[in-house]
Amino acid sequence: MMEVITMADVISLLGLPGPKDGRVTYNIQCPCCDENPRKKHLNINLEKDVFRCPRCGFSGGMFDLYAYYSGVDRRKAREALLARLNIQDSETPVTQMRRKPKQKAIVECPITDVDTRDETYRALLDKLSLASDHKENLLARGLTEDEIKRHGYKTMPVAGNAILAKQLLSEGKYLAGVPGFYHDRDGRWSFVHEKRGILIPARDPNGKIQGLQIRMDNASKRKFRWISSIGKQDGTKAECWTHLAGKPQRTVILTEGPLKADIIHQLTGDTVLAVPGVNSLNHLEESLIHLKEQGTCHIMTAFDMDYLTNPNVENGYARLQEVLSKVGIQYGTYLWDPQYKGLDDYVWQYCFQSIRR
């Protein structure tokens, strides 16, 4: 029989926080395991009228939620709700609609706060090592051994990911809402399996790790990807974070990719802001506003020279100029010999290698 009460009714009756901008699934503080309202592990699904905490397992339907918060006996919850909502329990004819076979729907976790992500990612990277071929690769780009260590680049684990997750849990780290982590088929937390590559942290202006990128060893296109557990049980989608290498200065270079930013910063000493790509500018505006508040008044864009010929890149570049104008920061463009694809290649090959030679 069609239920006349919805989860949304129960939420408003209990005075629990509602969803932002019409979302059907969102998170609130879990009454069982979240010690403060900043942690939001309890997922409310208004479409399916269910709730679930991937951290402690507290879950159920709207009557369970009502019973828990109101203290009413679970068996009397529906009746009590009908009374409170002043609804007649009309004898709605049972609509024997073609019921879809019940399949366990994948529920994803909304992303958790940057402090939690930073703590979890740091602990994860601490457990990983950097393979020698990856270290060679980074050294060949102009990074020093100290820098490589300081930035926290590591080799993506290709086995034992569930064990890594278990160790992190036993250290009290939160995995729910951290892109890359999810519940596997056995109901254990795990970390996504990707092909081999270098993990590159993307950091906010305070040096906190927003997310991880992977530079795939053998990929001709989309060589850099975000670590994400989208589409997996309790997994979390990655976002297009920006990355800041260096402290805010009057002039900041804007390029694409956290690794490139780290390299340019090391070679030139300039502060470099990176977007993931010229077509993924979701977090650029907030980053520019932050820089402007810190005294940055000029941006020099330094995107790969193929923007001159690649129409996809050209569109992204127009969007980029729009955002820069909107924030009200002056900007200019670095141009260099197009035989070097990126500014990092140019600076490294032309300026540094030639001096050493």
Ligand SMILES: [Zn+2]
């Ligand atoms: Zn919980």
